[in-house]
Amino acid sequence: MASLLIRGGRILDPSQNMDRVADLLIEDGRVTAIGDTIDAQRAEQSIDARGLLVTPGLVDMHVHLREPGREDAETIKSGTRAAVAGGVTSVVPMANTTPVIDSQSGVNHILQISQRDGVARVHPIAAVTMGQKGEEICEFGDLYNSGAVAFSDDGKAIMNAEIMRRALQYVSMFNVPILTHAEDCDLAAGGHIHEGHVATLTGLKGIPSCAEAIQIARDIELTDFTHAKLHVQHVSSQYSVQLLRAGKNRKEKADITAEVSPHHLVLTEQACLHFDTYAKMSPPLRAEADRQSLVEALKDGTIEIIATDHAPHTQIEKDLPFIDAPNGVIGMETAFPVIYTKLIAPGTVPLDTVIRAMTFAPAQRLQLDGIGTLAPGSHGDVALFDLETEKTVDPKKFHSKAVNCPFNGWNLKGWPVYTVVGGQLVYDHGTIVPDAS
Ligand code: DOR
Ligand code: ZN
Numbered sequence: 001m002a003s004l005l006i007r008g009g010r011i012l013d014p015s016q017n018m019d020r021v022a023d024l025l026i027e028d029g030r031v032t033a034i035g036d037t038i039d040a041q042r043a044e045q046s047i048d049a050r051g052l053l054v055t056p057g058l059v060d061m062h063v064h065l066r067e068p069g070r071e072d073a074e075t076i077k078s079g080t081r082a083a084v085a086g087g088v089t090s091v092v093p094m095a096n097t098t099p100v101i102d103s104q105s106g107v108n109h110i111l112q113i114s115q116r117d118g119v120a121r122v123h124p125i126a127a128v129t130m131g132q133k134g135e136e137i138c139e140f141g142d143l144y145n146s147g148a149v150a151f152s153d154d155g156k157a158i159m160n161a162e163i164m165r166r167a168l169q170y171v172s173m174f175n176v177p178i179l180t181h182a183e184d185c186d187l188a189a190g191g192h193i194h195e196g197h198v199a200t201l202t203g204l205k206g207i208p209s210c211a212e213a214i215q216i217a218r219d220i221e222l223t224d225f226t227h228a229k230l231h232v233q234h235v236s237s238q239y240s241v242q243l244l245r246a247g248k249n250r251k252e253k254a255d256i257t258a259e260v261s262p263h264h265l266v267l268t269e270q271a272c273l274h275f276d277t278y279a280k281m282s283p284p285l286r287a288e289a290d291r292q293s294l295v296e297a298l299k300d301g302t303i304e305i306i307a308t309d310h311a312p313h314t315q316i317e318k319d320l321p322f323i324d325a326p327n328g329v330i331g332m333e334t335a336f337p338v339i340y341t342k343l344i345a346p347g348t349v350p351l352d353t354v355i356r357a358m359t360f361a362p363a364q365r366l367q368l369d370g371i372g373t374l375a376p377g378s379h380g381d382v383a384l385f386d387l388e389t390e391k392t393v394d395p396k397k398f399h400s401k402a403v404n405c406p407f408n409g410w411n412l413k414g415w416p417v418y419t420v421v422g423g424q425l426v427y428d429h430g431t432i433v434p435d436a437s
Contacts, residue, residue, distance in 0.1 A: 001027055001028050002027070002028060002029070002044065002423060002424070003025065003026065003027045003028070003042065003043040003044050003045070003423070004025075004026045004043055004044070004045045004046070004047070004380075004420065004423050004424075004425065005023060005024070005025050005026075005038060005040060005042065005043035005045070005046040005047070006023065006024040006025075006026075006046070006047045006049045006054055006382060006384070006420075007023050007038075007040070007046055007047065007048055007049055007050070008021060008022075008023065008048065008049055008050040009021070009022075009024070009049025009050065009051075009052045009053065009054035009384060010052070010053050010054060011024060011034060011054045011055075011374065012053060012054070012055050012351065012352060012355050013055065013056055013355075013359075013360075013373060013374045013375075014352050014355055014356035014359065014360050015056065015356075015359070015360040015372065015373035015374070015375060016373065016374070016375055018034075018374075019352065022034050022035060022036060023035055023036070023037060023038040024038075024054060024374065024382070025038050025042060025043060026380035026382070026420070026423035027043075027423070028423070029379065029380050029422040029423045029424075030370075030376075030377055030378065030379065030380050030423070031374050031375065031376055031377065031378050031379075031380050032376060033376065034374065034376070045425070047384070047418055047420075047425070049384055049418075051386075051388070052384045052385060052386055052387075052417065052418075053384065053385040053386075053387055054374075054382060054383075054384050055087075055355050055359060055374075055382070055383050055384075055385070056355075056359040056360065056371075056372050056373050056374050056378075056381060056382065056383070057087065057088065057089025057090065057120075057359070057371075057372075057381030057382055057383050057419065057420070057421065058086065058087045058088040058089065058090075058335070058336065058358045058359060058383055059088070059089070059090040059092075059358065059359055059362040059363045059366075059368065059371060059372045060083065060086075060088045060090070060091055060092060060307055060308050060310065060332060060335070060358075060362070061092040061179075061259065061305065061307045061362040061365070061366060062092065062094065062154070062179075062233055062234065062259060062261070062307035062308060062309045062310075063079065063083070063091050063092060063093050063094065063307075063308065063309075063310045063332065064079075064093065064094050064096065064155075064309075064310060064311045064312065064328070065079040065080075065091070065093040065097075065122075066079070066097065066312060067079075067097065067110075067113060068097050068098065068099065068109065069097045069098025069099065070097070070098060072314055072401075073312045073313055073314050073317075073401060073402055074312035074400060074401050074402060075117070075401070076093075076110070076113045076114050076117050076118055076122065077117035077118070077119075078399065078400055078401045079091065079093070079310070079312070079332075079400065080114070080117070080118040080119045080120040080122065081119055081399035081400075081432050082310070082330070082332045082333050082398060082399045082400035083119070083120040083332050084119050084120050084399075084419040084421065084426045084427040084432065084436075085332070085333050085398070085399045085416065085419070085427055085430075085432070086332040086333040086334070086335055086336065086416060087336055087383030087384075087385065087416035087419055088120060088332050088335075088383075088419075089120050089121060089371075089381035089382075089383065089419060089420075089421045090120065090121045090122075090123060090363070090368060090371050090372070090381065091118075091120050091121065091122050091123070091332075092122075092123050092124075092125055092149065092150075092307075092362075092366065093110065093122060093124055093125060094125050094152060094154040094155065095124075095125050095126050095127040095132070095151075095152060095153070095154070096127075096132060096153075096154060096155035096156070099131075100127050100130075100131050100132050101124060101125070101126050101127055101148075102126060102127040102129075102130050102131060102132070102138045102143075103138075103142075103143075104139075104142045104143065104145075104146045106126070107124050107126055107143055107146040107147055107148050108146055108147075110122065110124040111124065111146075111147050119421065119426045119427075119432060119436045120421060120426075121371070121381070121421065123147075123149040123366065123368060124147060124148055124149065125148060125149065125150055125151065125152050125154070125179065126138060126140075126143035126144075126146075126148035126151055127151065127152070127153055128151045128152060128153045128158060128167050128178060129153055129158065129163065129167075132153045132155065132156050134153065134156065134157075134158050134159055134160055134163060135160075135163070137163065137166055137167050137170060138151070140170050140171055140173070140174060141173070141174070144174045144176070149176065149366045149367075149368065150176045150177055150178070150179055150231070150366055151167070151171060151176070151178050151179065152178065152179035152180070152181070152233070153180075153181065154179060154181045154233055155181060155282075156181060157180070157181050157182060157183040157184065157185055157215060158180070159184070159185055159186075161218055161222065164178075164218070164219065164222055165222050165225070165226060168222055168223060168226040168228035168230065169226045169228065171228055171229070172226060172227060172228040172229065175229070175367070176229065176366070176367065177228075177229035177230055177231040177255075177257070177365065177366075178228065178229070178230055178231070179231045179232075179233050180215070180216075180219055180230065180231070180232055180233060181233050181234070181282075182212050182215035182216045182219065182232055182233070182240070183207075183211050183212055183215060183282070183283065184210075184211045184212075184214045184215055187207070187208055187210060187211035187214065188207045188208075188211040190205050191205045191206050191207030191208075191211075191284075192204045192205055192206075192207070192280065192284075192322060192323055193206060193207070193269060193272045193280070193284045193285070194206055194207060194209070194269045194272075194284040194285060194286040194287065194290075195207055195208040195209070196269055196286065196287050197269065197287070198269040198270060198272050198273050199269075201273065202272070202273065202275065204272070204322065204323070207282075207283070207284055209236075209237035209238070209239050209240070209286060209290065210239065211283075212235070212236060212237055212239075212240050212283055213237060213239035213240050213243055216232055216235075216240050216243050216244065217243050219232070220243060220244075220247035220254055220256060223247075223254045223255065223256055224247075224250070224252065224254045227255075228255070229255045229256075229257075230254070230255065230256045230257075231256070231257045231258065231259070231305075231365060232244065232256065232257070232258040232259070233258075233259055233307070233309070234259060234260065234261050234264065234283055234307070234309050235258050235259065235260050235264070235294065235297070235303060236264050236283035236284065236285075236286050236290065236294070237283075237286050237290045237293075238286075238289055238290045238293035241293045241294065241296070241297045241302055241303070242293075244256065244258050244297070244302050244303070245297070245302045248302065257304055257305060257361075257365050258297075258302070258303045258304070258305065259303065259304075259305040259306065259307040259362075260294050260297070260298060260303045260305075260306060260307075261306070261307060261308055261309045261331065262306065262308060262331055262334070262335045262338045262339050263281065263285065263309075263329055263331065263338075263406060264283075264285065264286075264290075264291065264294055265291065265294055265295060265298070265306075265339065265342075265343060266291070266338055266339070266342045266343070267279065267285050267291070267406060268285055268286065268287060268288050268290075268291050269284065269285050269286055269287060271285055271406060272284075272285065272322075275321075275322040276406070277318045277319070277320070277322055277325035277404075278318060278329060278404050278405060278406045278408070279329070279406045280322060280325055280326075280327055280328075281309070281311065281327045281328050281329050282327040282328070295343065295348060295349060298349060298353065298354075298357065299349055299350075299353060303357075304356075304357060304361045304365075305357050305358075305361045305362045305365065306335070306339065306354065306357040306358050307362065308330075308331030308332050308335050309328070309329075309331060310330050310331045310332045310400075311327070311328025311329060311330065311331075311404075312328070312330050312400055312401060312402030312404065313325075313326045313328055313402060313404050314402070315402075315403060315404075318404045328404065329404055329405060329406050330395075330398070330400050330402050330403075330404055330405050331405075332400070333398050333399065333400060333405075334393055334405060334407050334410075334412070335358070336354075336358070336383075336385060336414050336415075336416065337391075337393075337412035337413065337414040337415050338407055338410070338412060339354055339414075340354075340385075340387065340412070340413060340414025341410075341411075341412040341413050341414060344414070345387075345413065345414075359372040359373070360372040360373055379422060380420065380421075380422050380423035381420065381421050381422065382418075382419070382420040383416055383418075383419055383420075384416065384417050384418040384419070384420075385414055385415065385416055385417065386413075386414075386415055386417045387413055387414055388413065389413065389415065390411050390412065390413050391411070391412065391413075391415055392409060392410070392411050392412075393405065393407045393408055393409060393410045393411075393412060394408075395408055397430070399432065417429050421436075424436065
């Protein structure tokens with residue numbers, strides 16, 4: 001029986017309200033015991049976790065793996081390697097590949113390649129509309145039965161309210177949410193950064209905050225009306241936070257969750273002042289007041305999930321002039337260190353709030369059983385972090401194929417040192433363990 005003992009770490013597992021120094025035993029891919037001292041003889045392999053933070057493997061419910069179609073930017077292999085290098089053991093790839101994942105064969109393809117090449121678990125998302133054109137709703141039943149865990153047209157907004165209403169009605173049959181990239185395309189048209197101070201200084205056309213807020217307001221109404229589940233992706237603005245807070249406080253509470261990305265939590269429009277394409281993304285980085293309201297929303301539970309929106313692009317594309325470069329930044333390999341150093345270590349956001357938002361909260365939202373938790377019987381996915389050692393972000397060392405990282409050169413603490421998937425050590429101090437996939 002394969003077994004792994006993780007000895008003497010600080011185990012932080014919000015799913016069990018657990019924060020204690022203990023040993024953790026995984027046998028045959030399942031957590032079997034947590035205790036003060038577990039007999040080392042019981043395990044084939046052990047990790048000395050003294051001085052390390054031990055958490056459930058991170059669950060990133062917003063990732064772009066680019067396979068099929070743009071394997072030059074990322075593959076399931078390179079993307080899942082980047083994942084485990086960031087302590088992420090469950091990856092949820094978006095459907096905006098080429099072709100779009102809108103058929104059973106598309107979902108099967110992702111699952112098959114993941115089985116062959118993946119070092120992390122992959123839980124695919126399927127599109128809401130055929131080809132993500134916003135016109136014709138996909139066969140959710142077929143897609144769900146093939147293994148899609150939820151539905152999203154991420155990368156594009158669903159502009160037609162009637163289509164959104166029907167999609168919410170249909171998805172409620174499967175008890176999973178629609179994930180929305182909320183953006184009014186007419187308001188956002190032609191914009192490159194947040195419509196604010198830096199847009200004025202640079203002369204770049206802006207995208208107003210209301211482009212996001214208007215769709216969130218619409219979708220809260222539609223979710224209330226249809227009694228469906230909605231998850232709002234990459235929230236970026238203060239107005240959106242206010243709408244979410246009000247929506248959740250209604251008497252008949254609509255079943256709405258939301259996510260925020262590490263970059264929206266720590267960066268603002270200022271990062272675009274010198275036309276750095278690595279700070280260009282959709283939705284855009286906004287003003288300091290927006291950033292602060294996102295941090296508050298994470299603290300008070302209005303936003304319950306942190307997801308990276310890891311969006312790899314080739315260097316050739318990101319070297320284009322700002323207005324021509326594609327939107328997106330990579331994020332899995334720096335997510336926890338960025339948040340740890342900028343928000344947890346200074347005391348702005350509690351550690352357990354962040355760990356919950358990166359483990360149990362997304363796993364629960366997508367109903368991933370035995371994931372995002374270290375409870376006995378769960379899947380044996382674990383991340384171990386060193387909270388002391390400071391290292392400088394160097395994208396050349398990333399396992400992702402892409403380097404479009406806005407944190408290049410930042411000095412950070414909180415780096416993952418070991419990652420375990422299903423009781424198997426897959427990442428060890430910078431290296432993917434050979435034969436891990
Ligand atoms: O910045 C972004 N990049 N936002 C999205 O919604 C899509 C993503 C991508 O696919 O590159
Ligand atoms: Zn998006």
